[in-house]
Amino acid sequence: MKHIHKQTPLYDALEAYRNENPISCHVPGHKNGTVFQEKGKLIFQQLLQIDATEVEGLDDLHAPEGAILEAQQLLAQLYNAQKSYFLVNGSTCGNLAMILGNCREGDIVLVQRNCHKSVLHALTLAKATPIFLRTNINEEWGTAEGISVSTVQKALQAYPKTKAIILTYPSYYGIGDNIEAIISLAHKNHVTVLVDEAHGAHFIGREPFLKSSLAYGADYVVQSAHKTLPAMTMGSYLHVNHAVNNYRHVEMYLQMLQSSSPSYPIMASLDLARSYLGTLTDEDLLYTKTTIEEFKRELNEISGIRVLQHKKNSYDILKVTVQIDDAYTGHQLQSALQRYGIYSELADMKNVLLVLPILKVGQTFSYDRIVSGMKDAVSLLKKINKEKQVRPTMLDEVEELTELELSFEEMLNRETKSVPFFQAIDCIIAETIVPYPPGIPYMMKGEKITKKKIANLEQMIQSGTKFHSSSCLDERNIIVYV
Secondary structure, three states, X not given: OHHHHHOOHHHHHHHHHHHOOOOOOOOOOOOOOOOOOHHHHHHHHHHHOOOOOOOOOOOOOOOOOOHHHHHXXXXXXXXXXXXXXXXXXXXXXXXXXXXXXXXXXXXEEEEEOOOOHHHHHHHHHHOOEEEEEOOOEEOOOOEEOOOOHHHHHHHHHHOOOOOEEEEEOOOOOOEOOOHHHHHHHHHHOOOEEEEEOOOOOOOOOOOOOOOOOOOXXXXXXXXXXXXXXXXXXXXEEEEEOOOOOOOHHHHHHHHHHOOOOOOHHHHHHHHHHHHHHHOOOHHHHHHHHHHHHHHHHHHHOOOOEEEOOOOOOOEOOOEEEEEEOOOOOHHHHHHHHHOOOOOOOEXXXXXXXXXXXXXXXXXXXXXXXXXHHHHHHHHHHHHHOOOOOOOOOOOOOOOOEEEOOOOHHHHHOOOEEEEEHHHHOOOEXXXXXXXXXXXXXXXXXXXXXXXXXXXXXXXXXXXOOOEEOOOOHHHOEEEEEO
16 A cells, blocks of 8 residues: 555656746746845745646645545555545644534534643634543643543533534644543434544654554544655645535635645645655664654763653654653753754743654664753753752643633623733633743633642743743733623
8 A cells, every 4th residue: 555655646746847947927926936036046946846826737725636636546545544634734734614603603612721821812703612621740841732532421420511622632742542432422412523644744653753633533633744844844734534524614724724826845744744644664663763763862871861751552653742840941052952952842831842753764863962052051050050040830730620711702892901921810811921932821711720830830931931822921011801
């Protein structure tokens, strides 16, 4: 079956178009790269030659019948999906279409609390009624993981009219617990399962990777190909399970939300990424696994550095979470690493997260340089930081099932004001505060502000956490409903 995935129909069509040396009398304005600012021309030149539009032979993302259709069919074959789509606006677009296509105003929707902000945006647009499910907490890591089966069972009993459940799998840190049992439980209760699988595009059921939630029966699955596969940024996939009878509403929202001028370089990279994944051999997978294991072993040998271990068979090997000793925060280690040219995926109060590549036999990655840079970063921190730092957790105790204090419709009609942190306690927050990365909301618009949340927010700001929110956090102000 691997020989099928050597095919790259969309990329081949673009290469054939480029080789014609065509004269462009259509958009885009750079005319296949012949008209461009000199400063960037050398870097962009080759890419611009395939930055085309819907001319003859290159198909149309919104009505595919040629190369794009063939490429999406190969994608569906690889993931064993009924239908698969290329996304050029990232998994954000996929989450919006998936949720808007399945949820209506007033529908009760169960939502894993550590969801991405795009899930909340979709629920807001749909005017659904979210019920948030508390996540399991890893005390050692100080991070949220998945949800328990018992929590889902309790939610389904408390809200028997539940329309859908939205899951995040795996967690940003690569944890993937309980997904099969939760999907089975949801379907027994006639609940549609929507999964934000942004960090699981490489989950095709082959060791050493986890299985995709699609293989466990999830109805719709969104994946960010660009996160763990060799695809361009914003390149993502949306898959529909074979068991889904009618997906026309999701397809309609994709038409509405995706650009009418989709990027051909992004789509071609999605075609190539699928081919890369589909042609991996057992030797390639073993090579990837052993190189990562050796890298982790070398990191663990660095004094003051500890690579956190996951539960057996429930984690993504491409995610490596590192802690430095208690004297320093993850943010400090991240900053020190950047001085040596090493840029991590994210840092939090305790951890630094590294995202590693899938390698084919003979390919290399800069593991030696990372190990060397990690040693240098630790030495640097020990020289410039003498006092111990406080390493609080950003996690707050919440009820197992929680609702927003206001509906999305009520939020539209309420006045807001900005108040100092200490005056905001017990108020309802009128903005969503999102540490970024990872883009997981810490405070959700419409929920009550607690004293502990304010204290943790203050500590996050002091530690250097960056946020997607209003511009007044630096002044220690927060927007609340009047």
